[in-house]
Amino acid sequence: MEDQLNFTIEELGKAAVKSPIEMSKSHGDGMANYVTDEQFIRLDKNIIPGPQHPVKKTQMLECAGPREHIYFTPAHVHAGIVSCGGLCPGLNDVIRSIVRCLWYRYGVKRISGIRYGYLGFLPEHGYSVRQLDPTVVDDIHKLGGTFLGSARGGGRQVVEIVDTLERLNLNMLFVIGGDGTQRGTMDIAEEVDKRKLKIALCGIPKTVDNDFAIIDRSFGFNTAVAKAVEVVKAAHVEADSAINGIGLVKLMGRDSGFIAAHTALASHEVNFVLIPEVPFNLEGGNGFLRHLEQRLERRHHAVIIVAEGAMQDQLLKEKKTDAGGNIKMADVGVYIRSRIIKYFEERKIEINLKYIDPSYAIRSAPSDPDDSIYCERLGNAAVHAAMAGKTKLIIGLVNNEFVHLPIKTVITHRNKIDPEGSMWRDTLDAINQPAMMVNRFGM
Numbered sequence: 228m229e230d231q232l233n234f235t236i237e238e239l240g241k242a243a244v245k246s247p248i249e250m251s252k253s254h255g256d257g258m259a260n261y262v263t264d265e266q267f268i269r270l271d272k273n274i275i276p277g278p279q280h281p282v283k284k285t286q287m288l289e290c291a292g293p294r295e296h297i298y299f300t301p302a303h304v305h306a307g308i309v310s311c312g313g314l315c316p317g318l319n320d321v322i323r324s325i326v327r328c329l330w331y332r333y334g335v336k337r338i339s340g341i342r343y344g345y346l347g348f349l350p351e352h353g354y355s356v357r358q359l360d361p362t363v364v365d366d367i368h369k370l371g372g373t374f375l376g377s378a379r380g381g382g383r384q385v386v387e388i389v390d391t392l393e394r395l396n397l398n399m400l401f402v403i404g405g406d407g408t409q410r411g412t413m414d415i416a417e418e419v420d421k422r423k424l425k426i427a428l429c430g431i432p433k434t435v436d437n438d439f440a441i442i443d444r445s446f447g448f449n450t451a452v453a454k455a456v457e458v459v460k461a462a463h464v465e466a467d468s469a470i471n472g473i474g475l476v477k478l479m480g481r482d483s484g485f486i487a488a489h490t491a492l493a494s495h496e497v498n499f500v501l502i503p504e505v506p507f508n509l510e511g512g513n514g515f516l517r518h519l520e521q522r523l524e525r526r527h528h529a530v531i532i533v534a535e536g537a538m539q540d541q542l543l544k545e546k547k548t549d550a551g552g553n554i555k556m557a558d559v560g561v562y563i564r565s566r567i568i569k570y571f572e573e574r575k576i577e578i579n580l581k582y583i584d585p586s587y588a589i590r591s592a593p594s595d596p597d598d599s600i601y602c603e604r605l606g607n608a609a610v611h612a613a614m615a616g617k618t619k620l621i622i623g624l625v626n627n628e629f630v631h632l633p634i635k636t637v638i639t640h641r642n643k644i645d646p647e648g649s650m651w652r653d654t655l656d657a658i659n660q661p662a663m664m665v666n667r668f669g670m
Contacts, residue, residue, distance in 0.1 A: 340359045416634075435486070
């Protein structure tokens, strides 16, 4: 895949303004260094013995960080920040980081917060812009949710959004959101290009599911796993304290099972993990319900995690979408709960099942220290990129380095667990679940 991707970053023009940030241009003097446009990393870090093939520059990832020369004159800048889509731990940390870096590092004094996502750009909704400065945002990282409010939808009204960008005289826009939001950012960028406007569009990838392509992880993911582990511990206590106790926990994961798998690995108290990437049968000799029955026969309790996107190919009769363009999913947790109850009732086996869906409690939590650090660095890197005139990019962590990624490249596909990869292998080792729960040969 690497040789088919183009990681070239677009720029508004020549960066000719001396940055107000004082740094060093050489190593060994004890000062932090500027980052240059000739600093790259490779996406593929694997080493394969044999003839080495040259890597094209378009296949290298440009390193993020402050440049010696920037495109915008700080005194002339009016920056905008918007958060879109569902909630995620760390949103306020990112907003705070962007504001403080603009204000303190570059001296930008005009910063506007757009309220309630892309809807905040549309006059018919009547949401006023919120003026931001360090005193306004200094304590918001202690709170969950987003200080600016968020909403789905509105991103398709591109002409009206760019009209508002012009009316506000914005020079740069920081967009915090998932792949649907970032697709909207690209549409906005195309309209900006049509009008020949000099507006830098910079994305900060937000998806608690951790399914953005290419980047190591999304902010908020570690917090989500930590909160999910607490829920699983409670489910285990309930299950272990009852006759044939079953704790069933539904976690986020529309298209991928990263939260489910990481939670199982971290908690050490999960016996089954059901995710979208790995098919399974409920009924039959090798089906999930039969394996659950065998688990109860052996240990008299069980804990199950199911990702929200599991079994959707079987449960969805028709595809409907929400305002953000996401498919409305069937509630797989409720469905599996009912099937478990029915299965054991038919066999006259007593069970005590507790079902927990903590999704919104997890999404709305403040970030943990690890995510807070990550968000701070993402926000700083986004400001440095925009001030340098770079546009249509997302800030991401790749191979533990902060880099610039073209939005159009990142949104081509979503990251998923490889059923044949080490993550799923280690998960199976931790939970002792059968590698396949699919009936074959008429079972």
